[in-house]
Amino acid sequence: MVKSRICEMLGIRYPVFQGGMAWVADASLAAAVSNAGGLGLISSINAGTEAVRNEVRKCREMTDKPFGVNIMLQAPNAEEIAHMVIEEGVKIITTGAGSPAKYMSMWKEAGIKVIPVVASVALALKMQQAGADAVVAEGAESGGHVGELHTMSLVPQVVDALNIPVVAAGGICDGRGAAAAFMLGAEAIQVGTRFLSAQECNVHPEYKEKILKATDISTIVTGKSLGHPVRSLKTPFSKTFAKMENDPSVSQEDILAFGSGALRKAVQEGDRNGSYMAGECAGMVRKIEPAKEIVEDLILGAEKVIAETAARFAL
Numbered sequence: 001m002v003k004s005r006i007c008e009m010l011g012i013r014y015p016v017f018q019g020g021m022a023w024v025a026d027a028s029l030a031a032a033v034s035n036a037g038g039l040g041l042i043s044s045i046n047a048g049t050e051a052v053r054n055e056v057r058k059c060r061e062m063t064d065k066p067f068g069v070n071i072m073l074q075a076p077n078a079e080e081i082a083h084m085v086i087e088e089g090v091k092i093i094t095t096g097a098g099s100p101a102k103y104m105s106m107w108k109e110a111g112i113k114v115i116p117v118v119a120s121v122a123l124a125l126k127m128q129q130a131g132a133d134a135v136v137a138e139g140a141e142s143g144g145h146v147g148e149l150h151t152m153s154l155v156p157q158v159v160d161a162l163n164i165p166v167v168a169a170g171g172i173c174d175g176r177g178a179a180a181a182f183m184l185g186a187e188a189i190q191v192g193t194r195f196l197s198a199q200e201c202n203v204h205p206e207y208k209e210k211i212l213k214a215t216d217i218s219t220i221v222t223g224k225s226l227g228h229p230v231r232s233l234k235t236p237f238s239k240t241f242a243k244m245e246n247d248p249s250v251s252q253e254d255i256l257a258f259g260s261g262a263l264r265k266a267v268q269e270g271d272r273n274g275s276y277m278a279g280e281c282a283g284m285v286r287k288i289e290p291a292k293e294i295v296e297d298l299i300l301g302a303e304k305v306i307a308e309t310a311a312r313f314a315l
Contacts, residue, residue, distance in 0.1 A: 002299055004187035005165045006134060010092055010113060011066045013037030014299045016178075017136070017167055018291070019192025020044075020070020020094055021144065021277070023267040024203055027055040031062035032200035032291035040067040041094060049080040056088045068092030068113075073100060086110045094136060097145065099123075101130040115167065119147025124158045124166075132164060136190050139170030143193050143279040146170075146221060146231050152184070159185030173281035175301015179309070182302060191298065193279040198291040206270030210235070214282035223259075226252060233276040237262060241275075 004015045016038035018029065022045035030040030040063070042055045052069070059067050069090050071081050074097040082103045085093060093100075093107065096117040100107075107114055108131060117136040118124040124135050137158040139151025147154075151170040159166045168186035172178055173194045181189045195201055196211050210233055222241045223230045232238050241259060244250045259275065266274025 006188040015188030017190035027058035034065040036292035036295040073098035141171030178302035179305040204270035
């Protein structure tokens with residue numbers, strides 16, 4: 001069985017994180033992944049601080065296994081969330097969109113494990129210095145906000161630079177991807193896009209349908225000119241956004257106004273004018289299934305691939 005320092009550190013059976021996807025990752029999905037032996041995460045971008053608090057409490061009623069909260073540090077209520085997780089006794093946090101250094105000492109005093117998402121070696125080193133327990137090295141294949149480096153090159157460089165465990169993310173969808181991540185030195189994987197197809201994922205049915213119909217060329221990255229590149233499915237919304245972004249006569253204010261609330265529209269309403277964030281591996285998602293089956297397929301698939309590869313290359 002695949003084991004790592006991450007499993008021992010967090011008290012989980014399998015080294016699988018479910019991505020803390022904004023407006024997507026709620027108590028239902030997080031509890032299902034945690035009950036399956038992975039680490040379920042609740043997004044802090046869920047209609048305000050009290051709504052997130054309620055999701056934390058619901059998750060605790062649905063599982064007695066470890067789970068965490070993903071905190072987007074650029075969110076207007078990030079400071080409120082930073083204190084709320086302490087009040088609610090959350091013991092695991094992943095962070096994105098900035099440095100959690102200002103909150104690190106109070107989280108550590110509360111016994112919280114802090115795992116920032118990073119997109120470069122430089123940021124990974126800063127997070128280790130700030131006291132992070134591990135990092136998620138996320139390649140540009142992932143859905144949502146992305147960096148410049150891709151998983152295959154980012155993960156081994158971060159692994160080589162750090163002493164703390166590294167979680168690989170970006171483009172990992174099955175046992176083959178998980179095995180590759182482990183071979184690169186990662187001690188766990190984080191998966192987002194495939195969990196969009198989980199039975200316990202409460203996104204609008206239209207969102208799931210779009211994921212199931214996706215191919216290898218179904219995603220697009222927009223927002224580079226704004227300094228916030230985002231990968232999503234190619235839809236009327238994302239194509240229009242791209243055109244606006246490349247039209248010098250359109251102001252940044254107009255572009256931002258057009259994109260405001262687009263992810264929520266996709267998740268909750270299945271709106272054609274919504275932003276359907278997804279990674280490049282969306283074309284590999286073929287069916288809706290329980291989160292437990294997804295977690296087990298990732299790990300058992302990785303074990304099978306590793307064993308078969310070892311046998312194939314045995315001298």
